[in-house]
Amino acid sequence: MAPNNKISKIQELVYEIRVGEVMKKDVFTVSPRTHMSVLRVILKENRFSGAPVIDKGELIGIISIEDFIKWLAGREEDCPISEKMTRNVSTLYTDEPLTNAISKFDQHGFGRLIVIDRYSKKLEGILTKGDIVEGLLKKLEIDYDDEESRRLRIQHFFEDISADKTVLLFQYDVIGHDFKRAGECSSRLKATLKRLGLHPQTTRRVAIATYEAEMNLIIYTDGGHIRVRVEPHEILVRVEDSGPGIPDIEKALQPGYSTAPEWVRELGFGAGMGLNNIRKCASKMDLRSTAGKGTRLGIYVSVEDGAGCEAN
């Protein structure tokens, strides 16, 4: 990856990551009535450089090591924290993007910012520049790992096989009318494609189309097979059954046309969108059916198409 790409990735991340994801949640707070001499022990023992001051659950200020040093240097009498703390506390909301936090740090030169909830205004955590760096690094590491393993998996897998043509085949058997287990085959296929390292959008398209096809097998037939052929450039899902068949394919493809019984509709399916959905996800679809004999459905998803955009 070129260096300037990396910069834009970080720029992207500072907009994407929320303060709440990287802040430290366990915050040590002090009461405004705690004395400065006690604070000295707290700061020393815990190696804190500051702490939010909370009164009756509300944030009323912040006391930092700088405030403490000022008090020491002034050789003043012992007094409650409330007299020495900074009252106008600059805060962040948990749902703000990191970029807002970064500009606040830049503007004011604070060492830490208190994070509160946008609605309840309650203290949620504390954020330092170190937390931002740590959060960014973690996210970059995860993204890098994902990308790296994706690249390693599928490419190496296919490249390591020495052949003029490589095809992977998976078969899933669907039992008709078994609504409880509906979706299991698609779920297993999705997990397998993920493991192969296919692009997430390609995997999503195949999974949605297969799920709809699996539901059709369960609703209308006594069962059937889903055979999946994975090639480096394309995935073909072939769904076959020896069920009742589709008398009028043209009609069946119309959005909203359905012959589903009421119990299926109650479960959120059978609204006449299935085949239409499959067609939307597929780069190419091929449907053949003979009434009384069975149905063969071919769903082709090209790897290039799939990675391009969301199916819907």
Next chain:
Amino acid sequence: MILEDIKKILEAEVIVGDELLSRNIKMACGCDLMSDVLSFVKSGSLLLTGLTNPQVVRTAEMADLAAVCFVRGKRPDRETIELAKSKDIPLLMTHLLLFESCGRLHLKGLSGCSENVKQH
């Protein structure tokens, strides 16, 4: 908006996924027809629905949804809960009706799946 915010806005109860509340929610959709969900919902969305059967979780899994919130006080059965746990899909439950839930979230700036979504 993160799931924690949604929980607060909808006064919802977390059924599965207490540890997943920092999950980012980009958009939402209110729908009881799973085929329509599969057809129109984008990945990373929150699904608000009154259906509570395991197919809702399956749908969420296939379409890469970020979370599901049941409306009208509907509580899912054990199978649905177990499936959601195994797939890391957070489940919430609110007593609000579907329209009210959508309205509250939309007012707070959460967009729908057909709207142009800005990053921040």
